[in-house]
Amino acid sequence: MLEANTVATLAYIILFAPFAAAALITVATLRSKALSAFLSVGSVILGGVLSIILLADQISRGAGAEPVVHQFTWALSRGMAFHIGVQVDFISVLMSTVVGVVGSCIFVYALGYMHGDEGWSRFFAKFAFFAFSMLGITFSTNFLQIFIFWELVGVSSYLLIGYFYQKPSAAEAGKKAFMTNRIGDFGMTIGILLLFFAVRDVFGEIDSLSFETLKGIFTNDGAREQLFAAMGWKAALGAFLIFVGAMGKSAQFPLHVWLPDAMEGPTPVSALMHAATMVAAGVYMIVRTYWLFAWAHDALVAVAYIGGFTALLAASIAIVQNDIKKILAYSTLSQLGYMVMACGLVGAGAGMFHLATHAFFKALLFLGAGSVIHACHSNDIWDMGGLGKKMKQTTWTFWAGTLALAGIFPLAGFWSKDEILAVSHHATALYIVGVGVAFMTAFYMGRACFTVFHGTYRGHGHPHESPRVMWIPLAVLAVVSIFGGFVGAPSSLNPFGEHGLQSFLLVAYLKDGVVHWPVGHGHVEAGLHLDVATVGTLMALGGLLLAWLFYGKGVLSAERVKQRLKPLHTLLVNKYYIDDFYLWLVRRVQQGFAIAANWLEQKIIIGVLVNGIAAGTKDAAARLRKTASGQIHSYVTIVLAGVTILVFWFVIFMVSE
């Protein structure tokens, strides 16, 4: 067990190393490609190594250890102090390990993928800055800090999605991501403020943004009742609005539209941000502030259904996608929906566990896709095919990721998906959704794999395996995707003890681990749930089998099904017309407002108010200027006049008293 001070110092190093790298690259080493890459990659690897040390320390502390919180005052304002610091506990360390390890693999991979790119140093500076923002969310001690880094993640994601800014679609996608996220962030701001003022009203001048303080209030029955009595319906609203922030970042319906478009960024960016870390931020925040949701039942129910709906919606769209990155993007959406649904079903531990395993295999799949795209110079799976023989490393790792994602025993995804299905067992409708999504996931991933890696090559040129710097990270991620799930296995060999990783997560968000949910009581033992596991595995195998029949063996014809179900296919290809609906809203409804607002601004605000005041100000300025004539006698006159007025004022004051 490390000293508290050491723990905090390590966390600060993990947090600030990427920032230092980004700053150094920007001010000093832009011209030296090698040095820039070294700084950027080195800082993230350092973070990964230190995170693993911290994780080992957390294990030695045991489940339910007190968090180490270190913070310093950032700003003071009458009676309010705002802090920035690090909170080190199991959840944050788990998250930073995911960011550090997955990030290291992706950064190394980027060395190969971005080879020869003109903006090399710029890319690595932004990439490191993103890692800093994400780690800032991870170690946040309070709502203000998490919000600041939340926005920084938004900015760096904007910069990286639009990295190929010469390409209009990339610039558009960057904007779309940023603006969609703004909607979520706006909700989050209001939610935080509601909570902040309510807590201050009830408890006075305490540090009412700090997670630990709020957790203390929410887990204390008396204090919580007092707060809820004062807040009334605003309590659930506040919790829901904070969740709206998570909906933006974790791309939950109806704010999911930005994520598929964000695939315009370079593939390492897609892997790091839009699969493994940034989109996980929403889920992470829900887990981090779970005490808030645990008692806001109405909010919790909404969370569960939104998650379930997103999972289903995205999985169904993924089936008809042809762009390999888009398939993975919708798959990510669907898996995020899974995690959110688990959180809503009082299974925050399951959600967090799935977040961790998903980060590994989804990063792996994206990097694999990048490797394939690199080789075929196309994103369309119908331009590929038969790559299994030409790209051995990519193929086996991609298959490993696919099986992990589908939830095949004993790969990583199996364990965490099993947890999620287990917690949803109590809510029948959502359980059916979960099982259905498991089936669809296996199907569309099988479709992608059979089409890309088997059969005959349909594209141009001669694809060949990517360089070593690209496939070694793939292999590392594949190994973790295959074996990583064991941390959730009920075994005495498990480094997290006999009850697995979940035993840490359960106590990490709630001391007693039991929360009552209106639909059913959620208290799930860690480990293997045989009934659920059987159903889940059968679904996954069924999905894969069906995909094989369609796309591997070819006994079933996808074309025929497509013809038969024409309307459904059109609906799916058009993504349920949600993007079109938003576009219509913007073009028709918002445009009207914009025209009216523009008129108001141009004619009234600028024409009358701004220019009028400016003209008046300039006129006044020109007059005042004349008072400084340069004549010394006029100066002395002004001073004496001033004194005279003062004396008069003084006399009048005295007389009036």
Next chain:
Amino acid sequence: MNAMNLPLMLPEIALVVLGIVVLLADLVLPKEKRHLLGWWVAAAFSAIVVYLFVRPAAGEPEYAAFGLYRLDGFAIFMKKVFGLAGVLVAVMSVDWVKRHGRAAGEFFTIVVFAMTGMFLVASVNDLMSMFVSLELVTLSFFILAAFRVADRISGEAGIKYIIVGALAAAFMLFGTAFIYGATGQIRFDAVRGAIERLAEPAYPTLLFGAVTLLVGLGFKVASVPFHVWVPDVYQGAPTPVTAFLSVGSKAAGFVLIVRMLTLVFGEALSNELTPLLALTAALTLFYGNLAAIPQTNIKRLMGYSSIGHAGYLLLGVVAIVAMQRGGHSYGSGVSAIIFYLFAYVFTNMAVFLGIVAFSATAGRKHAIDDYAGLGKRSPFLALTLTVALLSLAGVPPLAGFFGKFYLISSVVEASAVAGNGWLLVLAAIGAVNVVVSMYYYLCVVKRIYMREPPENASPILLGAPVRVALMACMALVVIIGIFQGPFVKMATAVLATIR
């Protein structure tokens, strides 16, 4: 209190010795090496600042020179600020003195004596030594402002400064005499004791004295209508001297205003002074910021800007007097002034460092139009000037924004505490003026980045010391802005030692 206690005055003694050493060294050194005395002065100032940092912190106020001299946390803090600003002034003077090649030793000797005056101002504890210390500063500046005697503008600036300054000094002395007349005491604590026991008939005498004393201090800080000297002197004086003025005159003036209000007058005059000072603050804000708009000379612009900043600082003064009424805690006003002074001094120094560096290469060009295309001629200088100007304008997250924020919020607090709705109007005036000031600062920034440099423009070269000094100022401006916590705490800690 009744002891000589000389060791306490070590920094001042060191400064006097330094002044004499520089003067003597000037006789010995060959002419072409005399400008190097600037480095001696910079090093000595740095040593004194280091000494002030390592010396054990003053808990209770300590006294020397039989109670004429008071050393508390506020005094030490201000001496550190003065000292650091002095280092920067010395750094920017070396080059200037070398180019003008005349009387280098005298220039630096007078800088050292002005610094001695400022150190004493931070520590004065009675009316007479206040006057003497302040005049030591002002007289030194008379000479420095007119230092380039051959130049008509510089000479004229000096003359104007002396005449208006003498007038202000007369009023100050006048006020001091009246206060003495009313109370029969000159030591601050004794005056305060006497005010508390003051008989009704003597009250007008005291008030009259206080008002005329504030006229004198108003001259130092450049509040309307005693600001008249500022534009001409800022424009005409050698640029390093102009930079020094913003500390020596303004910061020193505000130190004394805070001292007088907290140590001497207390709540006795709060009723009468609140409307008077509020009106002065409003006039100063409007005058400084509006009259800056049509300016075409950057040094003159900075002169009007400095009047505007005096207006902001007066907001804090108004908050102090308003909250003193009824014995409320007036801490937020004082700590806002301390925070603002700290931020302002270094931001202003950065701007003047930039002006000096620019004119060193570009020749004596001080028109704002000369800065056209600076972004291309020296990206570093352009960036630092821009950051400093934006901070002066009050753009978040730079130091200036939070300085203004704390000052305005202290007035709002005072309005609530004292139940005086008019103060909200004053706070609003402060906020409006931030917008006005944005215009003229951004006009400079616009020229730096959006205009093409003149045809035959050469790149601006910066010496290493100036570069380092600029970077240090920049770092402070950004760090104070982003991490105000430690600095606000520092201001609060300083505040605790004042009473």
